[in-house]
Amino acid sequence: xxxxxxxxxxxxxxxxxxxxxxxxxxxxxxxxxxxxxxxxxxxxxxxxxxxxxxxxxxxxxxxxxxxxxxxxxxxxxxxxxxxxxxxxxxxxxxxxxxxxxxxxxxxxxxxxxxxxxxxxxxxxxxxxxxxxxxxxxxxxxxxxxxxxxxxxxxxxxxxxxxxxxxxxxxxxxxxxxxxxxxxxxxxxxxxxxxxxxxxxxxxxxxxxxxxxxxxxxxxxxxxxxxxxxxxxxxxxxxxxxxxxxxxxxxxxxxxxxxxxxxxxxxxxxxxxxxxxxxxxxxxxxxxxxxxxxxxxxxxxxxxxxxxxxxxxxxxxxxxxxxxxxxxxxxxxxxxxxxxxxxxxxxxxxxxxxxxxxxxxxxxxxxxxxxxxxxxxxxxxxxxxxxxxxxxxxxxxxxxxxxxxxxxxxxxxxxxxxxxxxxxxxxxxxxxxxxxxxxxxxxxxxxxxxxxxxxxxxxxxxxxxxxxxxxxxxxxxxxxxxxxxxxxxxxxxxxxxxxxxxxxxxxxxxxxxxxxxxxxxx
Amino acid sequence: xxxxxxxxxxxxxxxxxxxxxxxxxxxxxxxxxxxxxxxxxxxxxxxxxxxxxxxxxxxxxxxxxxxxxxxxxxxxxxxxxxxxxxxxxxxxxxxxxxxxxxxxxxxxxxxxxxxxxxxxxxxxxxxxxxxxxxxxxxxxxxxxxxxxxxxxxxxxxxxxxxxxxxxxxxxxxxxxxxxxxxxxxxxxxxxxxxxxxxxxxxxxxxxxxxxxxxxxxx
Numbered sequence: 001x002x003x004x005x006x007x008x009x010x011x012x013x014x015x016x017x018x019x020x021x022x023x024x025x026x027x028x029x030x031x032x033x034x035x036x037x038x039x040x041x042x043x044x045x046x047x048x049x050x051x052x053x054x055x056x057x058x059x060x061x062x063x064x065x066x067x068x069x070x071x072x073x074x075x076x077x078x079x080x081x082x083x084x085x086x087x088x089x090x091x092x093x094x095x096x097x098x099x100x101x102x103x104x105x106x107x108x109x110x111x112x113x114x115x116x117x118x119x120x121x122x123x124x125x126x127x128x129x130x131x132x133x134x135x136x137x138x139x140x141x142x143x144x145x146x147x148x149x150x151x152x153x154x155x156x157x158x159x160x161x162x163x164x165x166x167x168x169x170x171x172x173x174x175x176x177x178x179x180x181x182x183x184x185x186x187x188x189x190x191x192x193x194x195x196x197x198x199x200x201x202x203x204x205x206x207x208x209x210x211x212x213x214x215x216x217x218x219x220x221x222x223x224x225x226x227x228x229x230x231x232x233x234x235x236x237x238x239x240x241x242x243x244x245x246x247x248x249x250x251x252x253x254x255x256x257x258x259x260x261x262x263x264x265x266x267x268x269x270x271x272x273x274x275x276x277x278x279x280x281x282x283x284x285x286x287x288x289x290x291x292x293x294x295x296x297x298x299x300x301x302x303x304x305x306x307x308x309x310x311x312x313x314x315x316x317x318x319x320x321x322x323x324x325x326x327x328x329x330x331x332x333x334x335x336x337x338x339x340x341x342x343x344x345x346x347x348x349x350x351x352x353x354x355x356x357x358x359x360x361x362x363x364x365x366x367x368x369x370x371x372x373x374x375x376x377x378x379x380x381x382x383x384x385x386x387x388x389x390x391x392x393x394x395x396x397x398x399x400x401x402x403x404x405x406x407x408x409x410x411x412x413x414x415x416x417x418x419x420x421x422x423x424x425x426x427x428x429x430x431x432x433x434x435x436x437x438x439x440x441x442x443x444x445x446x447x448x449x450x451x452x453x454x455x456x457x458x459x460x461x462x463x464x465x466x467x468x469x470x471x472x473x474x475x476x477x478x479x480x481x482x483x484x485x486x487x488x489x490x491x492x493x494x495x496x497x498x499x500x501x502x503x504x505x506x507x508x509x510x511x512x513x514x515x516x517x518x519x520x521x
Numbered sequence: 522x523x524x525x526x527x528x529x530x531x532x533x534x535x536x537x538x539x540x541x542x543x544x545x546x547x548x549x550x551x552x553x554x555x556x557x558x559x560x561x562x563x564x565x566x567x568x569x570x571x572x573x574x575x576x577x578x579x580x581x582x583x584x585x586x587x588x589x590x591x592x593x594x595x596x597x598x599x600x601x602x603x604x605x606x607x608x609x610x611x612x613x614x615x616x617x618x619x620x621x622x623x624x625x626x627x628x629x630x631x632x633x634x635x636x637x638x639x640x641x642x643x644x645x646x647x648x649x650x651x652x653x654x655x656x657x658x659x660x661x662x663x664x665x666x667x668x669x670x671x672x673x674x675x676x677x678x679x680x681x682x683x684x685x686x687x688x689x690x691x692x693x694x695x696x697x698x699x700x701x702x703x704x705x706x707x708x709x710x711x712x713x714x715x716x717x718x719x720x721x722x723x724x725x726x727x728x729x730x731x732x733x734x735x736x737x738x739x
Contacts, residue, residue, distance in 0.1 A: 270567055372674065461563040467556040479677035482556045482563055486681040493688025500692040504699040507611075514616040 035260055039225040043181065050177040059172035062129055062165065063142040068176065070141060077141040079238035085127040086144065088115075092249045095348055095368065106429075107247045108352060108397060110364055110386035110442040111195040111298060112327075116428040117401035117411075120163045125190035132163035134428075146179070149186050153178035158189075161403070184210055184220065187229040195295060196327075202244075203294035203336065203382040204285070204450040216290055218454050232259075245447055246365055251345025251375070255449070257281075279377040281449055282340065283459040288382065288448045293320055293332035298386040301439035303328035304416040311416070326402070326413040328387075338380030338448045340475050342369035350442075352429050355395050361385075361441040362397065371478040378475065382446040389422060393434035397442070401425040525720035528627050528713050533593075536584050537714060543577045544690065551687055574654050581651060596630055597640045604633040615703060625705075625721065638693075646689055653683040 049055055054068040070077050084090050089103030104122075108114040115122040123131040128143045130136065137143065145164060147156045156175045159167045166172070192198060192206050199206030214221040219232075232255050233242045242255040257265075257280040264272045265280075274283070288294070304325060306312070311325030323329045348366040356362045369376035389398045401424040404411025410424035418437055426433040464472045465482030472480060529537070550570035553560050561569060588594040606622035611634070614622070623632035631639060656679045704710035705721070713719035 268568075270564075270571075461567070465554075465556070465563045479680055481554055481676075481680060484677075484680075485555065485684065486677075489681055489685045489688070493685065493691075496688050496692045497695065500695045504695055508699060508702075510616055515618075518618060 055176045065176050069146045077144045083238045094249045114399045117425045118403040121403040123163045126164045149182045150179040152180040199292040199294045204288040204448045206292045208291040245347040249347045279379045286459045293334040296333045297331045299329040300388045342376040343367045343379040344369040344375040358440045364444045380448040384444045387439040390440045392436045392438040398422045399425040525718040528719045529717045607632045607634045650686045
């Protein structure tokens with residue numbers, strides 16, 4: 001008898017262990033090792049550009065370099081001129097607006113607002129030479145800047161305020177002989193400094209990624225796979241995968257982790273099941289702005305204060321700029337937990353001329369998606385909140401002219417006159433300015449996609465599945481186990497257990513009481 | 522030979538104690554998943570809960586087989602006979618050390634109230650927990666090119682039903698633990714479920730309540 005009992009117990013224990021260990025394991029191992037091997041091998045260029053006579057000449061203008069490039073790569077310029085790095089716009093379907101060209105060319109944000117009237121400064125990052133005003137010839141192949149992206153010498157620099165022209169001190173011949181596949185330095189020169197400084201805009205793209213540690217990003221880690229931007233942001237005919245939803249609205253050309261990692265990358269199936277509703281980034285980017293702070297709020301309404309008639313800056317104890325006369329007041333954040341939204345890959349945009357309600361926060365872009373939508377997943381975002389100038393009579397946002405290239409042109413950063421800056425800026429986008437302006441709260445949502453943490457730092461289950469203020473506390477409208485409960489069931493259940501306990505206690509005490517009385521008798 | 526009569530056969534005892542352990546464990550992990558208590562950590566709680574649930578389902582399958590092959594299921598058929606007497610016993614008689622209105626016997630292990638409660642447990646509560654639990658584990662998220670009869674929107678009703686059942690289960694457990702002590706003696710029910718054997722007093726003479734008083738515990 002006892003033996004049988006023991007045997008049965010042992011069998012049950014074994015069954016339990018197997019049940020714990022077996023169903024959680026997928027048979028297919030994620031091909032991490034294979035991926036590691038793939039990126040360990042660094043490609044070697046098959047061509048040595050130092051040996052081309054065309055590149056050994058003395059270049060006096062950067063356009064001559066482009067001509068030299070085209071003399072061999074005789075179709076590539078056409079690809080570049082089709083790409084958004086050149087056109088700064090794409091034809092996009094925008095919900096409620098139809099098909100519209102959309103891009104840096106015509107979009108506005110709540111950082112430096114927009115390029116119109118400010119091209120010399122903003123367009124430093126254009127993949128071309130000399131887009132200083134609307135007369136720029138988008139059909140001229142010689143204006144394509146090949147070097148900005150293909151310089152592998154790290155010597156090439158575009159000059160500030162020169163509309164994309166390189167620093168005149170650069171030896172273009174030397175740079176032209178060291179071209180190749182784009183490196184993090186090429187992309188980062190522009191993409192890490194958007195918004196006028198390191199990490200200002202994105203929060204997950206900043207100069208630490210030139211030489212990142214494994215803690216900062218597992219893929220780009222210099223000591224690890226050392227992946228370059230273009231390893232994920234692959235291109236066909238110079239059309240890159242990946243785009244930011246501040247200037248795009250359609251679910252296309254996205255970079256997806258699944259391309260390499262597959263749709264079921266985890267060992268644990270319970271975790272795999274999350275991938276249907278939760279984007280990879282949500283768990284694998286526990287925090288962003290890990291090293292340098294990123295701008296969280298920007299209040300333009302305080303801009304223009306002067307000390308002794310001169311603009312000034314205020315910095316906090318860490319040397320971070322919290323006020324500048326030309327731009328207003330800022331707050332910054334470091335090591336930030338993202339906010340989370342449902343996202344199906346489509347976005348809406350405020351466009352110049354759209355009416356606003358000054359009593360409400362204007363959503364300059366908006367990620368669409370919902371729990372019910374099968375295409376939606378939870379994604380991490382940085383939200384940038386600002387107060388920026390709008391026309392109080394016509395009730396739309398204003399494009400101010402900020403950059404000044406000559407005295408009296410109205411550029412706010414020199415003249416500090418909103419009236420004039422608004423008037424000049426609006427002229428450039430062909431919208432009337434009533435003459436009265438105010439400041440309105442605006443919001444932009446920036447998906448956070450970089451700074452992937454190592455596995456050990458991944459967001460843990462209980463950071464969302466909790467009744468305490470979890471990461472997803474603000475994301476309502478669906479049932480999240482561990483966070484949610486039905487209030488009636490909870491009350492009823494607690495009462496049921498309470499009453500049962502009380503009943504048992506009362507009944508038991510009564511039995512003890514009567515039993516004692518009986519014993520005494 | 523042991524004294525007394527064999528009331529609970531070895532499988533029945535094994536089934537009972539396995540079930541007890543599993544239900545306790547499921548309650549512990551389940552209420553952790555529900556967010557009521559921290560113990561294993563959410564992720565582990567989910568895995569353990571799923572594993573224990575599978576074991577529980579296997580056990581239920583064996584138990585169902587056993588109930589039908591041994592015809593033990595008839596023990597749970599509710600009856601109105603003695604129902605009122607049994608209720609009155611728990612409300613009055615038990616305090617006065619009155620005799621149990623229902624005599625326990627290997628062929629009649631349950632009193633009418635127990636029959637009712639256990640039948641409810643077997644017919645409603647355990648099936649509810651098993652069904653909602655299974656759905657919780659295997660229901661489909663909305664997938665393209667997939668059957669979408671159960672969408673992620675079903676998660677809430679499934680989870681809420683499962684939670685409701687769990688509250689009933691805990692309440693049952695509390696009452697059940699207490700009622701163990703209401704047998705012939707304080708521990709006779711427990712002993713019977715451990716050893717399988719229970720001693721039954723002689724059929725009491727109607728004119729000799731004193732004997733019962735000596736034997737009866739609380």
